[in-house]
Amino acid sequence: MKKTRLFSMLSVLAVSATMLTANLTANAANMSSAENGVLVTSDTSLTFTKDIVVHNEENVASIYGPTITYNYSIAPYEVTNADTITDSEGKTVKAKTGITGGVSLTDSTAVFTSTEPINLENGKKVISDNLVVAVDLTKFEAAGVYRYKITETPEAGGLAAADIIRDTDNYSADRYLDVYIKNGDSGLEVSAFVMFHKGESETMTIDGQDNNTTLKKTTGYDSGDNNGSGSSDSDDGNMADKYYTYNYTVKKNITGTLADKKHEFPFTVKTTASGKAGQKFFVKKNDADVPLGTIGIDVKPGLADGDTLKLIGLPASATVAVSETNDTIDSYKGSAVKPAITATLLDGDNKTIGFDATALTNYTSSLKTEPTKNADITGTEFTNALEEMSPTGVILTYIPYAIMLGAALLFIAMFIRNKKKDEYENTI
DSSP states (O other): OOOOOOOSSOHHHHHHHHHHOGGGGGGGGGTTOGGGTOBOOBTTEEEEEEEEEEEESSOOSEEEOOOEEEEEEEEEOOOOTTOEEEOTTSOEEEEEEOOTTTEEEEEOEEEEOSSSEEEOBTTEEEEEEEEEEEEOGGGOOSOEEEEEEEEEEEOTTHHHHHTEEOOTTTOOSEEEEEEEEEEETTEEEEEEEEEEOOOTTOOOOEETTOHHHHTTEESEEOTTOOSSSOOOSSSOOTTSEEEEEEEEEEEEEEESTTOOTTOOEEEEEEEEOTTOTTOEEEEEETTEEEEEEETTSOBOOEEOTTOEEEEEEEETTOEEEEEEEOOSSSOEEEEEETTTEEEEEEBTTBOEEEEEEEESBOOOTTOOSOOOBOGGGTTEEEEEEOOOOOOTTHHHHHHHHHHHHHHHHHHHHHHHHHHHHHHHHHOO
């Protein structure tokens, strides 16, 4: 889905001109071209989409997306004398207030679920769900351009429950739909639909000679839509809802000449995310896929020296807690970085080290831009050390000789002292 860019000629406005000037009828052949600002129409129905741009911080293959439902309603829009439509040749027609019951939404919800993985391209993907408008021609008595207003409302809990990021300074939940009704061979017919949006202080004029109003035409709730700032080729417009996901990696190091570097120490990785218990994410051990992870269910790998565990596609509101257990009979010193954990002797009753639930990003429900990842847990590494010691019995072997040497030195010192005393006493 792309927002319409530049329009050398708005064929939808040619329809308006057709109603004014019969000799422009030939231009109606262009009515189905979305590039000319006209939504594709099939008789009396129109399908348009709601888009969400799904991101991951890396160029990973797949992630699981958000779970959210959007509800939509449509109603006649009360027009004023200022609500005019002008084509590129300067011909104008007045918009009319929509007829009650003339247009309805036969599919009024956009539903997104996280049950199936989304295949990403360069770290992102636009996902969409369809909405359908239907026209009841029996409600109309005359040709004209009839204006309606479509309003979007997220389900209860809405954006925050799904970790959706929205630029509320620019985003508009409203779209305006012009339905073009013309006189056909057998009566009234639908010739085209045009959808657009506007800012709070902007007029409802659609001017084919004004680039700003032309660029407000859209093909739905468009991922590339920019409110008043031109079109986007990146599917990342400021009127797009966005879902950002992140990855977490923990690495294991084992050091020391007596350490068993092949032993897999048990780890427990806990994940939480408000309202998202049960959401899936991918898990890799040393770049190999292992069973899927689930928010709220512990991931329990064994990690040997050099091993890594990576959780892929965690929602922005996720927290991570990690603990490691020394399940050997040896007394390792355990420590960690990111976050920093001071070296602790893992023996006796104290055989576990780790850290409590820590936020993965700075996500809040009011955030309007991409969340920032928490640097304090980016690149976690746990290290177990078992250093070299003297071979068993070496110290005991030398102790008797040390005692004997000490005794000998004591006797020599006493002998010399006594000899000097005798010499002193015999010297008169």
